[in-house]
Amino acid sequence: MVIKKWLPALASAAAILIQLLIASNGNHPQADADYYLYVSIAGGVIALMCAAASHLHKGFDKIWSFKAPFWTGVIVFFAILDILTEKFCILPAIYFPSPSRIFGAMVSDHALLAKCLGYSARLLLTGFFGGAIVGILTGIAVGFSKAADYWISPIIRILGPIPSTAWIPLVLISFPSAVSASAFLIGLAVWFPTTVMTSSGIKNISNSLFEVSSTLGAGYFYRIFKVGVPSAMPSMFIGLFNGVCSSFITLMTAEMIGAKYGIGWYVNWQKEMMSYSNVYAGLIIIAVLCSLLITLLFKVRDKVLVWQKGVIKW
Amino acid sequence: MVGEINVKDVVQTFIQPDGSTLTALDHVNLNVKAGSFVSFIGPSGCGKTTLLRLIAGLTKPASGEITLDGEKIDGPHYERGLVFQNPTLFPWLSIYDNVAFGLKARKIYKDKKQEVSEYLSLVGLENFASSYPHQLSGGMAQRASLARALIGHPKVLLLDEPLGALDAFTRMNMQDELLRIRSEKSMTMIMVTHDVDEALYLSDKIVVMSPRPAKIEDIIDVKMFRPRQRNNPEFLRLRSQILKTLHYAGNEPEQEYVI
16 A cells, blocks of 8 residues: 555645644644644655655565554644644633644753753662662572572562562661662662562572483573573563553652752652643653663564564463 | 493482372392393383483482493583473573584583584585574484584483374484484494384384382393384384283184184
């Protein structure tokens, strides 16, 4: 279907026409510039180039044909939002800003947003990697050592199911700064699922793999790191994925408790100022950040678990 | 010639879930000559796999001892290679890396790299080096697991029903394959099986075991020339002898006279 590749470009054209031809409703506050129009034009140009490129390059054609309907949907969504807000003011103007105002908020607040993004990313990555590393190590210890299993498993069972944000009162007084406290909370949120999935992955390895490797001359540590860890990888990644998801939730909550900057803090602050276009701008940035991290995790997983291709689909 | 196994008065017991003790092997004595092919045959529960695992060193006997060339077996070692009924390949490693596993674990991979391809071609898998285990058929996976055990130059190769999960045709091919490998790389082979024909086709000596209490019932020397014919009169005679020992011969046919 040739038309499918051109759909995003057509949708952009339609979005631009709607903006140019339909007069704005006076009841909806105007943005200080036609930011949505610029975004639509930029999007339309990119869509045109992609459609043209897909006719020239076979590999890209495959990707673009698959993605084109999705991007069409995104463009149509913003066009409908535009109609419901700026054009006819059907939705309450305070809570539902027009796309122009959302993009405008990103432009006017870009310096602060970038700073907040940096703070959030730092906090999230410190917490995530800290929690993931400690989680994997704990999981390996619990999976292989009977003593570790005896002492650590009950702790996991008692502490694990408590949402890490419930520790806020305790953590706030025991950590020197709000940043370290928040990083710890995120780490805790990642640690639990990673530990549980890693250790259960190791415990489920068929014993014959270990027996075979010992008859091939593998020592104790070689068996742990070259047999135990790789075969627990698939469930380790499930743990990490759950960890990423709960780390986002914890990040947003943690930033609302005395952080100086951060996307969660920004969204909360702007909400209190009743400035909803900035709230949405922040939310869009959070969504992009989270989905980027998850995509990255999936890419790493596909690389590491290439041997699973054709065995398990998830 | 190396690879002589001596089983001296071995007793193996297991504690059952209800607390009682099960005697899995009751004072077993056995000598396996270096370079010979020996099969353990018997119904399930007769302790044949228990004995094989003891020789592999995966478990320790309750009493008695097993020696390889006079040295006491104390834990698993690459000089006693093991092949299970399931190929138990490492699913995250390519076939090449599976075969190379033992070399890498023993940190001699750098010096003996070329042996990996050598053993891959020995089992006819040179074109599948970069495949992953799940992409292989059952017979191919079992060959890979054979190559993985052979690359350690074991003095003894222990085979725990290695062909049990294969279809009849692949199975017969693999039997010839085993004999070919044995003639190329001289070693002792000990195989657990419950297929009487397979044991007769391959073995120099067949150890017939019986369950409850698990003990050696009979040791049969098979003195047929190779390649053996499965319909040879001697083959059939030994077959019925083994089945009789195992009480699977059925009732004697009633004599019928026609005048």
